[in-house]
Amino acid sequence: MKTPISHMLLVLLAAFIGSFGGVFLKSGAEQVRDGWIYLFVSRNPPFFNWRLASGVALFLLSSYFFVLGIRPPGELSVLYPMVSLGYIFTLLWSRIFFKEPLTRTKFIGLGLIVAGVVFVGLGSK
Amino acid sequence: MSVAATPSPLTSPKPARRQPVGLVFCCTVLGAAAQILMKTGANHMAQPGLLGMATNAPLMGGYCLYGLSTLLLVLALKDGELSLLYPVIALTYVWVTILSFLVFHDEINPWKLLGIVLIVSGVGVLGKGGRR
Numbered sequence: 001m002k003t004p005i006s007h008m009l010l011v012l013l014a015a016f017i018g019s020f021g022g023v024f025l026k027s028g029a030e031q032v033r034d035g036w037i038y039l040f041v042s043r044n045p046p047f048f049n050w051r052l053a054s055g056v057a058l059f060l061l062s063s064y065f066f067v068l069g070i071r072p073p074g075e076l077s078v079l080y081p082m083v084s085l086g087y088i089f090t091l092l093w094s095r096i097f098f099k100e101p102l103t104r105t106k107f108i109g110l111g112l113i114v115a116g117v118v119f120v121g122l123g124s125k
Numbered sequence: 126m127s128v129a130a131t132p133s134p135l136t137s138p139k140p141a142r143r144q145p146v147g148l149v150f151c152c153t154v155l156g157a158a159a160q161i162l163m164k165t166g167a168n169h170m171a172q173p174g175l176l177g178m179a180t181n182a183p184l185m186g187g188y189c190l191y192g193l194s195t196l197l198l199v200l201a202l203k204d205g206e207l208s209l210l211y212p213v214i215a216l217t218y219v220w221v222t223i224l225s226f227l228v229f230h231d232e233i234n235p236w237k238l239l240g241i242v243l244i245v246s247g248v249g250v251l252g253k254g255g256r257r
Contacts (some may be wrong), residue, residue: 019211022207022211023207025198025199025202026202026207028199029199029200029202029203030202032199032203052199056195059195087211087212090207090208090211090212091208093207094206094207094208094211095208098206098207098208100206100207100208100209102208103254105250105253105254106208106209106251106254108247108250109212109247109248109249109250109251109254110212110247110251111247112243112244112246112247113212113215113243113244113247113248115240115243115247116215116239116241116242116243116244116245116246116247117215117218117240118240119236119239119240119243120218120222120236120237120240120241120244122236122240123233123234123235123236123237123238123239123240124237
Protein backbone atom coordinates (compact mmCIF):
# COMPACT_ATOMS: atom_id res chain seq x y z
CA MET A 1 0.00 0.00 0.00
CA LYS A 2 1.62 3.23 -1.16
CA THR A 3 -0.98 5.66 0.16
CA PRO A 4 0.57 7.61 3.07
CA ILE A 5 -1.35 7.78 6.35
CA SER A 6 -1.40 11.59 6.04
CA HIS A 7 -3.45 11.33 2.82
CA MET A 8 -5.88 8.92 4.50
CA LEU A 9 -6.32 11.35 7.39
CA LEU A 10 -6.94 14.21 4.95
CA VAL A 11 -9.72 12.26 3.19
CA LEU A 12 -11.21 11.17 6.53
CA LEU A 13 -11.18 14.80 7.65
CA ALA A 14 -12.87 15.78 4.37
CA ALA A 15 -15.58 13.15 4.91
CA PHE A 16 -16.09 14.28 8.51
CA ILE A 17 -16.35 17.98 7.59
CA GLY A 18 -18.61 17.12 4.65
CA SER A 19 -21.03 15.24 6.90
CA PHE A 20 -21.37 18.36 9.06
CA GLY A 21 -21.83 20.39 5.86
CA GLY A 22 -24.90 18.24 5.22
CA VAL A 23 -26.20 18.90 8.74
CA PHE A 24 -25.86 22.68 8.37
CA LEU A 25 -27.31 22.64 4.86
CA LYS A 26 -30.33 20.68 6.09
CA SER A 27 -30.79 22.95 9.09
CA GLY A 28 -30.44 26.04 6.85
CA ALA A 29 -32.76 24.60 4.19
CA GLU A 30 -35.53 24.35 6.77
CA GLN A 31 -35.29 28.11 7.25
CA VAL A 32 -35.50 28.94 3.55
CA ARG A 33 -38.68 30.77 2.68
CA ASP A 34 -40.60 29.98 -0.47
CA GLY A 35 -39.16 31.84 -3.42
CA TRP A 36 -35.56 31.71 -4.53
CA ILE A 37 -34.59 35.31 -3.88
CA TYR A 38 -34.87 34.49 -0.19
CA LEU A 39 -32.22 31.78 -0.27
CA PHE A 40 -29.93 33.36 2.29
CA VAL A 41 -32.72 35.26 4.04
CA SER A 42 -33.94 33.27 6.98
CA ARG A 43 -37.44 33.29 8.49
CA ASN A 44 -36.24 34.33 11.91
CA PRO A 45 -33.89 37.08 13.14
CA PRO A 46 -31.07 37.88 12.38
CA PHE A 47 -32.48 37.03 8.92
CA PHE A 48 -29.16 36.04 7.38
CA ASN A 49 -29.28 32.30 6.88
CA TRP A 50 -25.91 31.61 8.45
CA ARG A 51 -26.65 27.88 8.72
CA LEU A 52 -27.00 27.57 4.96
CA ALA A 53 -23.90 29.73 4.44
CA SER A 54 -21.96 27.56 6.92
CA GLY A 55 -23.11 24.43 5.11
CA VAL A 56 -21.77 25.75 1.80
CA ALA A 57 -18.52 26.85 3.49
CA LEU A 58 -18.07 23.41 5.08
CA PHE A 59 -18.62 21.70 1.71
CA LEU A 60 -15.96 23.93 0.13
CA LEU A 61 -13.55 23.19 3.00
CA SER A 62 -14.30 19.49 2.68
CA SER A 63 -13.56 19.46 -1.06
CA TYR A 64 -10.28 21.30 -0.38
CA PHE A 65 -9.07 18.55 2.00
CA PHE A 66 -10.40 15.89 -0.35
CA VAL A 67 -8.34 17.24 -3.27
CA LEU A 68 -5.24 17.43 -1.03
CA GLY A 69 -5.84 13.82 0.03
CA ILE A 70 -6.30 12.29 -3.43
CA ARG A 71 -3.16 13.92 -4.86
CA PRO A 72 -0.50 11.40 -5.82
CA PRO A 73 0.68 9.16 -4.22
CA GLY A 74 -2.82 8.78 -2.71
CA GLU A 75 -4.65 5.84 -4.28
CA LEU A 76 -8.39 6.06 -4.96
CA SER A 77 -8.79 2.34 -4.19
CA VAL A 78 -7.84 3.10 -0.59
CA LEU A 79 -9.30 6.58 -0.29
CA TYR A 80 -12.78 6.16 -1.83
CA PRO A 81 -13.93 3.70 0.86
CA MET A 82 -13.02 6.36 3.44
CA VAL A 83 -15.23 8.88 1.66
CA SER A 84 -18.21 6.60 2.18
CA LEU A 85 -17.59 6.72 5.93
CA GLY A 86 -19.02 10.24 5.59
CA TYR A 87 -22.41 8.70 4.76
CA ILE A 88 -22.32 6.70 7.98
CA PHE A 89 -21.44 9.80 10.03
CA THR A 90 -24.37 11.58 8.40
CA LEU A 91 -26.75 8.79 9.44
CA LEU A 92 -25.66 9.36 13.03
CA TRP A 93 -25.98 13.15 12.87
CA SER A 94 -29.45 12.86 11.28
CA ARG A 95 -30.52 10.75 14.23
CA ILE A 96 -28.94 13.04 16.83
CA PHE A 97 -29.74 16.50 15.43
CA PHE A 98 -32.97 15.94 13.48
CA LYS A 99 -34.42 12.89 15.28
CA GLU A 100 -34.83 11.13 11.94
CA PRO A 101 -35.84 7.48 12.28
CA LEU A 102 -33.23 4.86 11.37
CA THR A 103 -35.17 2.32 9.35
CA ARG A 104 -34.07 -1.02 7.97
CA THR A 105 -34.54 0.42 4.46
CA LYS A 106 -31.97 3.12 5.19
CA PHE A 107 -29.43 0.59 6.52
CA ILE A 108 -29.84 -1.66 3.47
CA GLY A 109 -29.67 1.25 1.00
CA LEU A 110 -26.65 2.76 2.74
CA GLY A 111 -24.90 -0.62 2.95
CA LEU A 112 -25.31 -1.17 -0.80
CA ILE A 113 -24.05 2.36 -1.55
CA VAL A 114 -21.01 2.03 0.74
CA ALA A 115 -20.13 -1.33 -0.85
CA GLY A 116 -20.60 0.25 -4.29
CA VAL A 117 -18.25 3.14 -3.52
CA VAL A 118 -15.65 0.63 -2.23
CA PHE A 119 -15.82 -1.33 -5.50
CA VAL A 120 -15.64 1.79 -7.69
CA GLY A 121 -12.53 2.68 -5.66
CA LEU A 122 -11.06 -0.83 -6.16
CA GLY A 123 -11.53 -0.44 -9.91
CA SER A 124 -9.80 2.96 -9.98
CA LYS A 125 -6.08 2.34 -10.05
CA MET B 126 -30.54 25.12 17.59
CA SER B 127 -34.27 25.86 17.26
CA VAL B 128 -34.83 23.34 14.52
CA ALA B 129 -38.32 22.60 15.76
CA ALA B 130 -39.26 26.29 15.45
CA THR B 131 -39.81 25.86 11.72
CA PRO B 132 -42.41 23.16 11.13
CA SER B 133 -41.72 21.41 7.83
CA PRO B 134 -44.70 21.21 5.48
CA LEU B 135 -45.27 17.50 5.98
CA THR B 136 -48.99 18.13 5.90
CA SER B 137 -48.87 18.10 2.10
CA PRO B 138 -50.14 14.91 0.46
CA LYS B 139 -47.90 11.86 0.03
CA PRO B 140 -46.47 12.39 -3.50
CA ALA B 141 -44.31 15.23 -2.10
CA ARG B 142 -42.07 12.65 -0.42
CA ARG B 143 -40.84 11.31 -3.70
CA GLN B 144 -39.76 14.65 -5.08
CA PRO B 145 -36.67 15.21 -2.87
CA VAL B 146 -34.98 12.01 -4.13
CA GLY B 147 -35.63 13.16 -7.71
CA LEU B 148 -34.09 16.54 -6.92
CA VAL B 149 -30.94 14.95 -5.48
CA PHE B 150 -30.84 12.74 -8.59
CA CYS B 151 -30.67 15.91 -10.75
CA CYS B 152 -28.16 17.36 -8.31
CA THR B 153 -25.79 14.41 -8.87
CA VAL B 154 -26.08 14.68 -12.67
CA LEU B 155 -25.12 18.37 -12.46
CA GLY B 156 -22.34 17.60 -9.96
CA ALA B 157 -20.85 14.97 -12.27
CA ALA B 158 -21.03 17.31 -15.28
CA ALA B 159 -19.31 19.94 -13.13
CA GLN B 160 -16.47 17.53 -12.31
CA ILE B 161 -15.98 16.62 -15.98
CA LEU B 162 -15.91 20.31 -16.96
CA MET B 163 -13.42 21.08 -14.20
CA LYS B 164 -11.18 18.21 -15.28
CA THR B 165 -11.38 19.46 -18.90
CA GLY B 166 -10.49 22.95 -17.69
CA ALA B 167 -7.60 21.66 -15.59
CA ASN B 168 -6.25 19.78 -18.63
CA HIS B 169 -6.20 22.99 -20.69
CA MET B 170 -4.86 25.61 -18.31
CA ALA B 171 -3.54 28.43 -20.54
CA GLN B 172 -1.74 30.16 -17.66
CA PRO B 173 -1.32 29.39 -13.98
CA GLY B 174 -2.77 31.43 -11.14
CA LEU B 175 -6.12 33.06 -10.46
CA LEU B 176 -6.31 34.90 -13.81
CA GLY B 177 -5.75 31.64 -15.65
CA MET B 178 -8.58 30.06 -13.66
CA ALA B 179 -10.95 33.01 -14.15
CA THR B 180 -10.46 33.01 -17.93
CA ASN B 181 -10.84 29.23 -18.17
CA ALA B 182 -14.37 28.75 -19.51
CA PRO B 183 -14.81 25.01 -18.74
CA LEU B 184 -13.47 25.50 -15.20
CA MET B 185 -15.80 28.41 -14.50
CA GLY B 186 -18.69 26.52 -16.09
CA GLY B 187 -17.90 23.66 -13.73
CA TYR B 188 -18.07 25.95 -10.71
CA CYS B 189 -21.42 27.35 -11.88
CA LEU B 190 -22.85 23.85 -12.25
CA TYR B 191 -21.62 23.03 -8.74
CA GLY B 192 -23.48 26.07 -7.44
CA LEU B 193 -26.62 24.99 -9.26
CA SER B 194 -26.36 21.45 -7.92
CA THR B 195 -26.01 22.79 -4.36
CA LEU B 196 -29.20 24.82 -4.90
CA LEU B 197 -31.05 21.66 -5.87
CA LEU B 198 -29.70 19.88 -2.79
CA VAL B 199 -30.97 22.70 -0.54
CA LEU B 200 -34.38 22.52 -2.20
CA ALA B 201 -34.45 18.75 -1.64
CA LEU B 202 -33.35 19.01 1.99
CA LYS B 203 -36.09 21.54 2.64
CA ASP B 204 -38.63 18.76 2.96
CA GLY B 205 -36.62 15.56 2.72
CA GLU B 206 -34.74 13.58 5.36
CA LEU B 207 -30.98 14.11 5.53
CA SER B 208 -30.28 10.46 6.39
CA LEU B 209 -32.15 9.43 3.25
CA LEU B 210 -30.86 12.06 0.80
CA TYR B 211 -27.17 12.38 1.73
CA PRO B 212 -26.15 8.85 0.60
CA VAL B 213 -27.96 9.39 -2.73
CA ILE B 214 -25.17 11.89 -3.58
CA ALA B 215 -23.03 8.79 -4.21
CA LEU B 216 -24.80 8.56 -7.59
CA THR B 217 -22.23 11.18 -8.66
CA TYR B 218 -19.64 8.34 -8.80
CA VAL B 219 -21.85 6.50 -11.26
CA TRP B 220 -22.18 9.45 -13.65
CA VAL B 221 -18.50 10.40 -13.35
CA THR B 222 -17.43 6.83 -14.16
CA ILE B 223 -19.70 6.71 -17.22
CA LEU B 224 -18.85 10.24 -18.40
CA SER B 225 -15.10 9.83 -17.98
CA PHE B 226 -15.36 6.66 -20.05
CA LEU B 227 -17.21 8.58 -22.80
CA VAL B 228 -15.21 11.84 -22.65
CA PHE B 229 -11.68 10.87 -21.53
CA HIS B 230 -11.82 7.18 -22.55
CA ASP B 231 -10.96 6.06 -19.02
CA GLU B 232 -11.34 2.31 -18.68
CA ILE B 233 -14.38 0.63 -17.12
CA ASN B 234 -13.48 -2.69 -15.47
CA PRO B 235 -15.62 -5.31 -13.67
CA TRP B 236 -14.92 -3.72 -10.24
CA LYS B 237 -16.23 -0.34 -11.33
CA LEU B 238 -19.21 -1.99 -13.01
CA LEU B 239 -20.07 -3.94 -9.85
CA GLY B 240 -19.70 -0.72 -7.84
CA ILE B 241 -22.07 1.12 -10.17
CA VAL B 242 -24.67 -1.63 -9.92
CA LEU B 243 -24.46 -1.65 -6.10
CA ILE B 244 -24.75 2.15 -5.82
CA VAL B 245 -27.71 2.28 -8.19
CA SER B 246 -29.52 -0.50 -6.33
CA GLY B 247 -28.79 1.19 -3.00
CA VAL B 248 -30.30 4.44 -4.28
CA GLY B 249 -33.24 2.41 -5.59
CA VAL B 250 -33.83 0.97 -2.12
CA LEU B 251 -33.63 4.43 -0.50
CA GLY B 252 -35.90 5.96 -3.14
CA LYS B 253 -38.50 3.26 -2.66
CA GLY B 254 -38.32 3.57 1.13
CA GLY B 255 -38.66 7.34 0.88
CA ARG B 256 -41.95 7.03 -0.99
CA ARG B 257 -43.58 4.72 1.53
